[in-house]
Amino acid sequence: MKCTKCKGKAIIKLPQHNARFCKTHFEEYFLNQVKKAVKKYKMIGKDEKVLVAVSGGKDSLVLWEVLHRLGYNAEGFYIDLGIEEYSRHSLELCRDFADSRNLQLNTVSLPGLTGYGIREISQKTRRTPCSACGLIKRYLFNRLALERGYQVIATGHNLDDEAATLMGNITRWQTNYLSRQSPVLPSNHPSMVKKIKPLCRLTEKETSSFAVLNGINYIYEECPLAEGARSILYKKTLNYLENNSPGTKIQFYLGFLKQKTELFPQESETDLSVCRICHQPTTLEVCAFCNMMEKLGLEKITL
């Protein structure tokens, strides 16, 4: 198998682009896909400081590596969710990654802040672990970014994640979610930080290949509290389609982004104010995070 670009030995085949690449040209292709997404969706402005949400998984660490290589001022943020050995191991991998590249990693410990890990918070607040976890992560990302002067929050969602979310939103006709599904969520309030997904054009297979080729150590274990059975089903379905008709996944997702403004001409506006307790943006008097803390018998949280 020969590289489409240099005729050297190819190490990866990308049927969706009808291409095969050697290590050098695969990396060039990978960085170009990120550059394209950043440019097309105006993800990072000049002089903007980026906070990369890292979990120890392949996508977020690869994202940090790529943004760093492309010359962005990108620092990491890890939240210790208090999920026993899983959290200990993933923090260690994020620290090793940051230290080996001399990058700054911000960390916050949920048990340190609240006295509880996700498992206990989920039980005490009667939410599923992933719903409690999602709320806490969104809140802490925004608050830390705001308090420490980052203008952009970057997450490692890849094409497989985005296409699976899209399929889920379509099969259940969740038009409200569809209208908001985007690789960039601009700030629509002075206390709301812009959120971006620069890996949205790259598949899971491409991200893991990039991690392996660049010696990035990441956590292989699944989070023991993971519930995403439905999203796994959508990913399997999309992979089946992709294997039988290469290019389906990227056409499905990019096609949607292209049609989106026609499909949803008016973005649904939400009226945001600030939380009475923590001054973070919310549509309610007390935000969902502070409400959760009240249920745990806790007062205002200081980061």
Ligand code: Q46
């Ligand atoms: S960390 Fe948290 Fe995920 Fe674990 S509890 Fe669910 S949401 S699965 S990305």
Ligand code: ZN
């Ligand atoms: Zn080549």
Ligand code: ZN
């Ligand atoms: Zn609040």
